[in-house]
Amino acid sequence: MKTEQPQCASCPYAWTDRLCHHEHGKAPENCPTACHQEFVDQSMVEVQSEGVVEFARQASIQEAEGYGDKEKGYGSVRPIKPRILEVVEFAEKMNYRRVALIFCVGLRKEASTVLKIFKSHGLDVISIACKVGRVPKEILGLTDSQKVAPGSFESMCNPILQAGLANHYGSQFNILLGLCVGHDSLFFKYSEAPCTVLAVKDRLLGHNPLAAIYQHESYYRYLKKPG
Numbered sequence: 001m002k003t004e005q006p007q008c009a010s011c012p013y014a015w016t017d018r019l020c021h022h023e024h025g026k027a028p029e030n031c032p033t034a035c036h037q038e039f040v041d042q043s044m045v046e047v048q049s050e051g052v053v054e055f056a057r058q059a060s061i062q063e064a065e066g067y068g069d070k071e072k073g074y075g076s077v078r079p080i081k082p083r084i085l086e087v088v089e090f091a092e093k094m095n096y097r098r099v100a101l102i103f104c105v106g107l108r109k110e111a112s113t114v115l116k117i118f119k120s121h122g123l124d125v126i127s128i129a130c131k132v133g134r135v136p137k138e139i140l141g142l143t144d145s146q147k148v149a150p151g152s153f154e155s156m157c158n159p160i161l162q163a164g165l166a167n168h169y170g171s172q173f174n175i176l177l178g179l180c181v182g183h184d185s186l187f188f189k190y191s192e193a194p195c196t197v198l199a200v201k202d203r204l205l206g207h208n209p210l211a212a213i214y215q216h217e218s219y220y221r222y223l224k225k226p227g
Contacts, residue, residue, distance in 0.1 A: 004030040055194065058093040062086055084114065087196060088121045091173050100171035101127040102162050102187060104178035104201060111177055114198065126169050128162045130179060131155040159183045163190035176200075178207060 007030060011018060019025035020033045027034040047056050064070070066086060067077040081089075091099055099118065103111040111127060118125045137147060137156045147154045157180060166174055167190075174195040176184055181201065188195055202209040212220040 107178035159187035
């Protein structure tokens with residue numbers, strides 16, 4: 001019998017009471033842990049395959065190393081590392097030496113700083129801006145009024161070219177910094193190396209999109225109203 005699609009984000013049970021937390025936990029009727037053992041089994045075959053198992057193992061180790069005071073119990077752990085340090089440490093764990101910094105030109109100053117930090121840790125860094133190639137937006141069928149600055153030449157963001165260059169120069173790990181919604185998706189699609197995100201694009205909120213979520217009952221309550 002086909003089950004209703006998963007809705008983990010609206011699970012009615014507290015985290016410590018859930019089936020995905022412990023063996024005898026509670027689960028709603030559409031719980032994917034309870035309803036899809038076949039997918040659980042398939043994922044375990046894949047995660048233990050060559051080239052994946054070590055990546056997954058190191059990712060879990062990196063997760064745990066991001067906390068201090070673990071000896072005091074789960075309720076007392078505290079975060080101790082910024083994401084940029086975790087990116088560097090994970091690259092080191094995987095013995096990645098050549099990485100690609102894939103960034104938006106709107107964050108070029110931040111990219112310059114990130115480049116220096118990565119290099120200071122001994123990484124061989126390829127850095128590729130989003131406007132690489134200088135291809136006019138008209139090739140996508142955009143009208144002049146659909147540009148950021150109508151009446152002027154604008155290069156399109158070119159994540160497929162960014163991915164192609166990263167592939168060509170042998171990047172082992174790609175780190176995204178501020179790519180637009182959709183452009184990041186295309187980069188993921190065409191990248192041959194594994195990817196992670198250092199920061200996402202949010203022009204309004206200083207690249208901190210969760211600010212709108214934290215204030216969804218006050219300043220950003222309009223987000224709950226379509227249109």
